[in-house]
Amino acid sequence: MTSESDSATTMVIPPNCGDGSVDEGEECDDGAQNGIGNSCNPDCTLNVCGDGVEGPAEECDLGGDNGPDGGCSAECTINPSACGIQEYEAMLEIAPVDIIITIDNSGSMGNEIKGVQDNININFATIIENSGLDYRVILVSRHGNYNGPESICIEAPLSGIPQGGCSPPPAQPVNNPGKFYHYSVEISSHNAWCQLLNTFDGTTKDEFNFAPNGWQEWLREDSVKSFIAISDDGVVCGAYDDNDNINDGIAEAAQFDAALQALSPLHFGDSPENRNYDFYSIVGMAYNNPPDQPYTAKDPIITGQCPTAQDPGTGHQAMSNLTEALRFPLCDTTSYDVVFQAIADGVIKGAKIVCEFPIPEPPENEELDLESILVEYTPMGMGDPDVFNQVPSVDQCGPNSFYLDAGMVKLCPETCENVQADKDAQINIKFACEPINPG
Structure with missing residues (x-):
């Protein structure tokens, strides 16, 4: 030249x-x-x-x-781009699920605790395991014998206690890291909500000091949370009192929901619109028709009680309705197989697609043109794709849009919600490279 x-x-x-x-x-x-x-x-x-x-x-x-x-x-x-228009199909991952179970340890709960022990592996954990969902269980309830003093002991494969090892229970629970953790603390008739809040950060210690900073140590930042509350009573603790009626149950549930989100926006969401948990309840309400059919969020709160219950648990029920989770009567422990199968199915179906993907790597010796990135969404993996537009930041989000942050392509909240409703969605990322400096 x-x-x-x-x-x-x-x-x-x-x-x-x-x-x-x-x-x-x-x-x-x-x-x-x-x-x-x-x-x-x-x-x-x-x-x-x-x-x-x-x-x-x-x-x-x-x-x-x-x-x-x-x-x-x-x-x-x-x-314009030495690498042309590049494209790759984003891997749609399902967010992991952390399941927090709290069980009433009061004197009337022996049969119900036994029902949980008999079903939590075969009719709950095994079903979720077989689905391929990444899950873990955190149990907040006193460890011990169900037949006085109404405590609970979980065996393998969920926990680290061998099958048959809970007859009688060992001196302390055995966690199964990554899959099962037991925070041993007494849950009395009415204080499940307060104990959940107080044990979260270790304000109320677990009996064996497995988690000095509370059961929050076992939560994963990127997981969806599912609570399961099991009690034959209502909610009366701290500032909460459901008074066994509908209106107070709804009002107290709204307060508890706000308390959870204030406790940890990271884990439970920062607003009702961004709530990151649901709340199943197995409580003392009257049977449905048929008896083993769960109540859904479309059903009213039930003030009647099943035969061995102390209270209908209107606060727990209201939490289930608020988070669109199922409710079950707890009195018939012979139906717990159906109950836990239904909850397992609900947890699986409620799993959410992760709405962020790595910013693609350009070809060797090329520089990615960040402004060129486009996201194509194919509903149900079929037909013509919808093109999502790039916006500068989450504050400027709108329909069908995404933004770049911390090395990730992140779908805007409304866009994310739409994609999460489509388990067969296909996402493609398109990009070009920066123009080469001719000099």
């Missing part, structure tokens, strides 16, 4: 070049405007693409190096 300085020293200038008239032997003559980088060179030759000198109508000119693979095209325009 000939440099501009080389051209200036080797060119032969015709005798009349520069007089403003095109004479014999000249291709052009712009008079005083002749010059390197102008339309007419100092030797009255035209500045053309490919001569290695960038002219006024050219974006670049690398001479013999012009072409599709460099910074300057054969037409002397800057190549």
Whole structure:
């Protein structure tokens, strides 16, 4: 390639070049405007693409190096992307689920605790395990014998206690790291909500000091949370009192929901719209018709009681309705297989797609053009895709949009909610590379 300085020293200038008239032997003559980088060179030759000198109508000119693979095209325009339009299909991952179970340890709960022990493995954990969902169980209830003093002992495969090892229970529970954790603390008839709040950060210690900073140590930041409350009583503790009626149950549930979110926006959400948990309840309400059919959020709160219950648990019921989770009567322990199967199914169906994906890596020796990133969403994996638009930040989010943050492509909240409702969604990320500097 000939440099501009080389051209200036080797060119032969015709005798009349520069007089403003095109004479014999000249291709052009712009008079005083002749010059390197102008339309007419100092030797009255035209500045053309490919001569290695960038002219006024050219974006670049690398001479013999012009072409599709460099910074300057054969037409002397800057190549917009040396890597073209790249595309990859984002892997849609299901967020893990952390399940927090709290069980009333009062004297009337022996049969119900036995029912939980008999079903929590085969009719709950095994079903979730077989679904492929990444889950863990955190049990907040006193460890021990169900038949006085109404405590609970969980065996393998969920816990680290071998099968048959709870007859009689060992001196302390055995956690199964990554899958099962037991925070041993007494839950009395009415204080499940207060104990959940007080044990979260270790204000109320567990009996064996397995988690000095509370059961929050066992929660995962990226997980969805599911609570399961099991009690034959209502809620009367601290500032909470459901008074066994509908209105107070609803009001207290709203307060407890706010308390959970204030306790940890990271784990439980920072607003009702961004709530990150649901709340199943197995409580003392009257049977449905048929008896083993759960109540849904569309059903009213029930004030009647099943035969062995102390209270209908209107506060617990209201929490289930608020978070659109199922409710079950607890009195018939022979139906706990159906109960736990239904909850397992609900947990699986409630699992959410993760709404963020790594910013793609450009080809080797190329630089990604961040502004070029587009997200294509194909509903149910079929048909024409919808294109999501990039916005500068989450504060400027709108429908069908995404933003970039901390090395991730993140769907905006409304967009995320729509995609999470489509378990067969297909997401493709498209991008180009930064233009190559022709110099």
